[in-house]
Amino acid sequence: MKLQELAAKLGLKGLTEIYDREISGVYISDMVSDVIANAKAGNILVTVQIHNNVIAAANLVDISGIVVTQGKLPTDDVLKMAQKAEIAIFTTDLNRWQVATKLYEAGIR
Amino acid sequence: MRDPQITHFHTGDGQKGGRDSMTTNLTYRYEMVNIRPGYVIVERDLFSSAVRSYFSAEPVPPKEEYREGNRIWKYSGMAQSFQFDVRDNASGEIIKFRELLGLLYYGSSPEESDIHRIGEIAHENRISVYAAITYEAVDGSRNNLSPEKIRILNKCFNERIKTPDKKILILPDLFNLYKAVSYGEIMIDFGLTSMEES
Numbered sequence: 001m002k003l004q005e006l007a008a009k010l011g012l013k014g015l016t017e018i019y020d021r022e023i024s025g026v027y028i029s030d031m032v033s034d035v036i037a038n039a040k041a042g043n044i045l046v047t048v049q050i051h052n053n054v055i056a057a058a059n060l061v062d063i064s065g066i067v068v069t070q071g072k073l074p075t076d077d078v079l080k081m082a083q084k085a086e087i088a089i090f091t092t093d094l095n096r097w098q099v100a101t102k103l104y105e106a107g108i109r
Numbered sequence: 110m111r112d113p114q115i116t117h118f119h120t121g122d123g124q125k126g127g128r129d130s131m132t133t134n135l136t137y138r139y140e141m142v143n144i145r146p147g148y149v150i151v152e153r154d155l156f157s158s159a160v161r162s163y164f165s166a167e168p169v170p171p172k173e174e175y176r177e178g179n180r181i182w183k184y185s186g187m188a189q190s191f192q193f194d195v196r197d198n199a200s201g202e203i204i205k206f207r208e209l210l211g212l213l214y215y216g217s218s219p220e221e222s223d224i225h226r227i228g229e230i231a232h233e234n235r236i237s238v239y240a241a242i243t244y245e246a247v248d249g250s251r252n253n254l255s256p257e258k259i260r261i262l263n264k265c266f267n268e269r270i271k272t273p274d275k276k277i278l279i280l281p282d283l284f285n286l287y288k289a290v291s292y293g294e295i296m297i298d299f300g301l302t303s304m305e306e307s
Contacts, residue, residue: 041271056214
């Protein structure tokens with residue numbers, strides 16, 4: 001599934017350009033060290049973190065997109081960094097668990 | 110731990126229809142293993158204001174003040190982090206990365222810094238630059254990663270990338286960044302609690 005299709009299915013609001021990238025799975029974490037150690041290339045990252053280090057970690061492991069939960073909004077600097085790294089950022093009012101269930105229902109494993 | 114027997118190495122070039130698509134038991138040449146969660150403890154000398162950090166895998170991070178020679182080290186802060194080794198699946202060799210404190214993304218460093226300038230040039234060629242920041246030795250000097258370890262780290266991350274043409278370049282701390290940046294700028298979970306509250 002591509003990012004654009006996922007955003008439409010889950011009703012996610014895009015905060016950056018939505019790149020033409022395939023999603024290979026999901027990783028849910030709020031720790032950058034955990035993301036570096038365990039997330040896989042092509043995963044979509046579900047997190048509440050909006051610190052720029054999340055973008056740095058996501059870029060290192062080639063995350064395809066980030067879903068920021070609970071209505072949090074990254075600053076313009078963080079969005080600029082994500083845009084530069086070609087990592088799409090989405091926001092949603094849902095919490096991580098709700099996003100996880102919707103991703104499962106959408107067929108993402 | 111996975112069976113170290115190798116059937117195929119991932120090329121990491123992001124191409125379809127090549128070796129990857131024919132491989133059912135995909136594995137990589139280099140694999141992050143022995144991942145140990147823990148804490149980066151930052152401490153200050155009460156008299157000289159010197160700062161140093163170390164990794165602790167203890168379940169409860171140590172915060173006690175202690176004397177070492179003519180210095181008294183006082184707890185100053187901590188971050189959640191991890192240590193890891195890298196296994197060379199071709200030889201079975203385990204390479205330890207205990208010196209590594211964290212990675213600093215060029216985009217997180219000040220715009221006027223050398224690493225930021227180099228990172229911007231590299232970015233135009235789809236290369237993302239990171240600096241490997243290391244822990245201090247007991248005498249306050251830096252435990253830099255060897256050139257071989259830097260090469261292995263680069264291979265370990267690059268062979269996993271799926272995005273075509275994208276590359277990661279991890280450099281040693283040639284810029285003495287450890288003196289200039291705060292721990293919060295390094296990719297460790299410094300201030301995680303305060304970030305969650307913000």
